[in-house]
Amino acid sequence: MFESTVTAARLVRRGRGTRAEGAGMPKVVDHQQRKRELVEATWRIIARRGLSAATMRQIAAEAGFANGSLKPYFPTKAALIEATYAFVFDRTNQRVAVATRGREGLMALEAFCREVLPLDADRLDEARVVISFWQEAAHELRGSELNNASMAQWRRSMATWMDQAREAGDLDAGVDIPSSGDVLLNFMLGSQISAVIDRAATTPADLERQLAAQLAHLRAAR
Amino acid sequence: MFESTVTAARLVRRGRGTRAEGAGMPKVVDHQQRKRELVEATWRIIARRGLSAATMRQIAAEAGFANGSLKPYFPTKAALIEATYAFVFDRTNQRVAVATRGREGLMALEAFCREVLPLDADRLDEARVVISFWQEAAHELRGSELNNASMAQWRRSMATWMDQAREAGDLDAGVDIPSSGDVLLNFMLGSQISAVIDRAATTPADLERQLAAQLAHLRAAR
DNA sequence: TGTTTACTTCTACAGTTGTAGAGAATAAAC
DNA sequence: GTTTATTCTCTACAACTGTAGAAGTAAACA
Numbered sequence: 001m002f003e004s005t006v007t008a009a010r011l012v013r014r015g016r017g018t019r020a021e022g023a024g025m026p027k028v029v030d031h032q033q034r035k036r037e038l039v040e041a042t043w044r045i046i047a048r049r050g051l052s053a054a055t056m057r058q059i060a061a062e063a064g065f066a067n068g069s070l071k072p073y074f075p076t077k078a079a080l081i082e083a084t085y086a087f088v089f090d091r092t093n094q095r096v097a098v099a100t101r102g103r104e105g106l107m108a109l110e111a112f113c114r115e116v117l118p119l120d121a122d123r124l125d126e127a128r129v130v131i132s133f134w135q136e137a138a139h140e141l142r143g144s145e146l147n148n149a150s151m152a153q154w155r156r157s158m159a160t161w162m163d164q165a166r167e168a169g170d171l172d173a174g175v176d177i178p179s180s181g182d183v184l185l186n187f188m189l190g191s192q193i194s195a196v197i198d199r200a201a202t203t204p205a206d207l208e209r210q211l212a213a214q215l216a217h218l219r220a221a222r
Numbered sequence: 223m224f225e226s227t228v229t230a231a232r233l234v235r236r237g238r239g240t241r242a243e244g245a246g247m248p249k250v251v252d253h254q255q256r257k258r259e260l261v262e263a264t265w266r267i268i269a270r271r272g273l274s275a276a277t278m279r280q281i282a283a284e285a286g287f288a289n290g291s292l293k294p295y296f297p298t299k300a301a302l303i304e305a306t307y308a309f310v311f312d313r314t315n316q317r318v319a320v321a322t323r324g325r326e327g328l329m330a331l332e333a334f335c336r337e338v339l340p341l342d343a344d345r346l347d348e349a350r351v352v353i354s355f356w357q358e359a360a361h362e363l364r365g366s367e368l369n370n371a372s373m374a375q376w377r378r379s380m381a382t383w384m385d386q387a388r389e390a391g392d393l394d395a396g397v398d399i400p401s402s403g404d405v406l407l408n409f410m411l412g413s414q415i416s417a418v419i420d421r422a423a424t425t426p427a428d429l430e431r432q433l434a435a436q437l438a439h440l441r442a443a444r
Numbered sequence: 445t446g447t448t449t450a451c452t453t454c455t456a457c458a459g460t461t462g463t464a465g466a467g468a469a470t471a472a473a474c
Numbered sequence: 475g476t477t478t479a480t481t482c483t484c485t486a487c488a489a490c491t492g493t494a495g496a497a498g499t500a501a502a503c504a
Contacts, residue, residue: 071493
């Protein structure tokens with residue numbers, strides 16, 4: 001009963017160690033870099049083949065390794081999956097940070113929404129992973145905590161931008177800031193689902209139009 | 223290696239057969255009723271313990287049967303799961319049919335939304351199942367087809383109600399009907415996620431407030 | 445070239461899964 | 475009570491899972 005019939009083509013390892021100790025020094029990998037590679041492989045598997053295909057063997061093969069080789073970097077599958085979800089959140093937040101840098105008020109809010117919405121193939125893959133995440137977070141404490149902390153941060157950011165808009169006289173008087181933020185948030189979460197599953201009925205152009213309509217409701221009439 | 227250590231307490235079977243053939247007639251179950259019981263057991267397991275707990279053995283135990291007994295009713299696990307998802311869609315649509323009966327325009331639209339939104343514990347359980355469904359539908363053709371057919375129907379209904387509202391002069395002139403329906407739909411999908419995972423930040427009262435704000439944007443100023 | 449050390453592969457294993465089917469149990473009609 | 479068709483339980487099994495660790499491999503320096 002042989003286990004690995006598929007011998008994955010090993011990738012070229014480019015990591016170079018920086019440590020130099022006593023005697024002989026063997027091959028050294030950058031652990032942080034390797035962990036990132038493994039997380040990205042996991043991300044690709046989940047996005048393309050779904051959570052049920054994300055087995056340790058599949059992930060290892062996708063990363064170009066054999067079965068047992070993930071353990072030194074992630075002691076357990078749960079740790080790897082959790083790191084993958086955290087990675088996707090980070091990725092989105094980094095894009096948001098770049099897109100909103102130097103912006104304020106409704107401009108910042110719009111830039112934020114346009115980064116969160118699945119407007120291209122890459123973010124569509126992110127959405128696929130996030131949907132898997134939600135399914136697990138619905139029944140796991142750690143997952144829901146990660147989610148809720150992120151969502152709370154997003155709500156705070158949105159509220160801040162709307163406060164700025166109100167200060168500047170750009171916000172419609174009737175807008176309830178926290179509630180409007182929640183509406184926008186729920187709209188964006190739902191968009192992930194529509195964009196992934198009902199792709200034909202939810203093009204990027206559709207989403208942009210829907211976002212514009214939402215933002216128009218916030219803007220003060222001139 | 224014994225398999226079933228847990229002997230599930232058998233439920234009282236109430237089905238009565240109606241057929242009467244040649245000679246001796248044994249116990250007869252209403253296959254349709256039984257299938258429904260099994261689907262409901264599956265629904266409960268997914269809602270309470272998640273998709274990963276929905277094994278054939280767990281489902282059978284929840285329904286009050288032993289392992290093998292599901293096969294005569296659902297030949298495969300995929301068939302049972304699919305029937306469960308279809309059941310949840312049906313359930314929602316039946317509630318919608320009741321709530322919108324005799325209503326038109328924005329009243330019907332509001333009634334519809336209030337049936338779809340997870341405003342009570344029961345619908346929160348439905349939302350949990352739907353989230354599992356989405357995760358599978360993201361990578362399966364059959365699932366996405368079921369979803370997209372339902373969503374298309376919902377979009378048509380919403381458009382019809384908005385058309386009626388426009389006819390009656392209740393709809394704001396600036397409203398783009400298909401796009402507004404999509405916004406509302408995405409908002410409702412996202413609400414399922416928020417309500418399940420970020421429950422504390424998404425109470426029924428919150429959702430009602432958000433829905434009211436959305437509908438206010440559709441209503442013509444008087 | 446040889447040694448040391450970090451890394452990777454490979455084999456193994458216990459547990460769980462969906463599926464299958466033989467047989468026991470069941471209840472209705474005679 | 476006997477018969478009989480149906481329903482259900484139980485055991486079995488092959489495939490797959492996450493995890494573990496022994497054995498092998500290769501890099502860097504002496």
